[in-house]
Amino acid sequence: MQGADCLNRTICADLSEVLDLLPDAFADLIVIDPPYNLSKNFNGLKFAAKDDALYEQYLLSWFHRVCRKLKPQGTLYMCGDWKSTAAMQRVIETELTILNRITWQREKGRGAKTNWKNGMEDIWFAVKDPNHYYFDVNAVMMKRQVIAPYKQNGKPKDWEESKEGRFRLTYPSNFWDDISIPFWSMPENTDHPTQKPEKLIAKLILASSKAGDVVFDPFLGSGTTSVVAKKLGRQYCGVEINEEYCLWTEKRLEQASVDNTIQGYTAGVFWERNTLNRQKADTKIAPIQPIKSTPLTINF
16 A cells, blocks of 8 residues: 555554554554453444463564654654553553653543542653754643732733633643533534544644644544544544445545534633633634545445
């Protein structure tokens, strides 16, 4: 497969069978959300929990081959939960340099009477070359409400007052508490059991890729990475074994051609939860236009 053949495509196939057909060093950014070490039913395709050693072997069975698809100055993010994240760290460090671990707060989750409720997940941030990689912190600024405004010489210091309230722009940290899990009333919601929020993926893409760059997701699921890449003017490629999930992806990509909004990302900044009305009032910056492409599912 030539480089251009896989761009702006959803590839319906087993990753292990198609990975070597993809060109090496074609992706500027790779986002991986693999099965965690949990027993889970993905629309008929079941993943069984393993002991730690076997799960680590599973990760190693494809990770090095995925890394060959990354450009020399590329970036990779891998998502995991508390049970799988230690194995992920060890596997990532065999190939890349880890620069940070992001922890994001999930406001949904089952309660537990004999344990703490699981309300956090991790995202490992790694690069091929720690001296040469792309990162744009200004593209992922947070707009936070000022609770105790401070003034200097009678003027706001590091915040501004608007008709929507008092806000300040802040640099993002590696703890994210502004993410909403897709639920039934959100346009992005699907029946995928572990769907990542568009807002979360948007932060990764904006920080670690430029307009027109290629974003690759080897475990595409319901298509969030490709959809967000398109909305933000990037090219994309995703591999997903489940045919129905691929169809969901294609439908979402088609919708992204006419609606490129990302809930929680408005006017070029990321907003806190429960600020939708304020976001609608902030129209200083026009939304980014999606890249024009013709989605196509390729079956192997």
